[in-house]
Amino acid sequence: MMNYPSNTTVSPLVQLTDCVKVYRTGQVHLKALKGVDLTVHRGEMTAIMGPSGSGKSTLMHIVGLLDEMDEGQYILNGREVQSLTDNEQAQARNAEIGFVFQSFNLLQSANLRDNVALPLIYAGVPVAERRKRAEAMLERVGLLPWAEHRPGEISGGQKQRVAIARAMINRPSLLLADEPTGNLDSKSGREIMELFVELNKMGTTVILITHDQEIATYTRRILMIVDGLVVSDSDGVNANVGTDLSAEGTF
Numbered sequence: 001m002m003n004y005p006s007n008t009t010v011s012p013l014v015q016l017t018d019c020v021k022v023y024r025t026g027q028v029h030l031k032a033l034k035g036v037d038l039t040v041h042r043g044e045m046t047a048i049m050g051p052s053g054s055g056k057s058t059l060m061h062i063v064g065l066l067d068e069m070d071e072g073q074y075i076l077n078g079r080e081v082q083s084l085t086d087n088e089q090a091q092a093r094n095a096e097i098g099f100v101f102q103s104f105n106l107l108q109s110a111n112l113r114d115n116v117a118l119p120l121i122y123a124g125v126p127v128a129e130r131r132k133r134a135e136a137m138l139e140r141v142g143l144l145p146w147a148e149h150r151p152g153e154i155s156g157g158q159k160q161r162v163a164i165a166r167a168m169i170n171r172p173s174l175l176l177a178d179e180p181t182g183n184l185d186s187k188s189g190r191e192i193m194e195l196f197v198e199l200n201k202m203g204t205t206v207i208l209i210t211h212d213q214e215i216a217t218y219t220r221r222i223l224m225i226v227d228g229l230v231v232s233d234s235d236g237v238n239a240n241v242g243t244d245l246s247a248e249g250t251f
């Protein structure tokens with residue numbers, strides 16, 4: 001038996017309660033999230049699904065500290081987020097969270113190494129160390145031979161691997177991906193999902209948005225959002241992680 005103190009409780013990484021988000025444009029008020037609860041524990045891999053316009057990206061922006069909610073409570077890694085200053089929120093975002101987007105968001109004028117190293121500039125890491133760490137990440141996603149190339153010279157799947165390497169360079173505890181396979185063919189999409197599974201197995205908590213039922217089978221948990229509300233949370237139902245999906249005829 002391990003000897004843990006009996007009063008130890010591990011707090012969730014993400015604990016969002018009754019989250020309401022309203023977009024105000026002119027006279028129009030649009031309630032994009034109508035009271036969402038989301039708890040994600042360390043080590044989880046969760047897919048968020050739901051129709052277009054249902055509030056998935058809005059939720060991810062709030063979880064990722066890219067946007068503020070109007071009502072509710074958010075505790076990230078044991079810290080109440082709303083009481084943090086903007087600067088503290090930015091620090092928490094840089095330290096805890098990596099983002100991957102459907103459109104890759106790479107700098108076209110920079111080579112792959114510099115793209116991956118970019119977050120380290122903001123973190124104040126010296127240039128030699130930046131280079132070393134960026135190359136190690138590129139190696140991990142299988143793109144070290146392409147370090148000197150620019151995003152325009154590689155495929156969509158490769159671009160997304162670079163974006164993932166960039167998202168992981170600060171060793172975030174939480175990796176957020178908004179339709180990361182949305183611009184990829186199905187083979188590249190599967191390869192990207194295998195990379196997420198691998199990162200998740202190594203300890204990174206992953207939340208990804210997808211439209212694709214097949215992509216969602218890679219995750220243990222699927223959260224369904226419709227019209228600003230969580231309508232189902234299939235925790236445990238899709239426990240395909242660690243199994244060879246292709247051998248089961250899933251694809």
Ligand SMILES: Nc1ncnc2c1ncn2[C@@H]1O[C@H](COP(=O)(O)OP(=O)(O)O)[C@@H](O)[C@H]1O
Nearest residue numbers: 023025030032051052053054055056057058059
């Ligand atoms: N910046 C914004 N300003 C105004 N309305 C927005 C903004 N972003 C999203 N919305 C609206 O909020 C709703 C939820 O959008 P979003 O979270 O992007 O949905 P999803 O990612 O599920 O497609 C939609 O009706 C969308 O039009």
Ligand SMILES: [Mg+2]
Nearest residue numbers: 056057058178
């Ligand atoms: Mg979206």
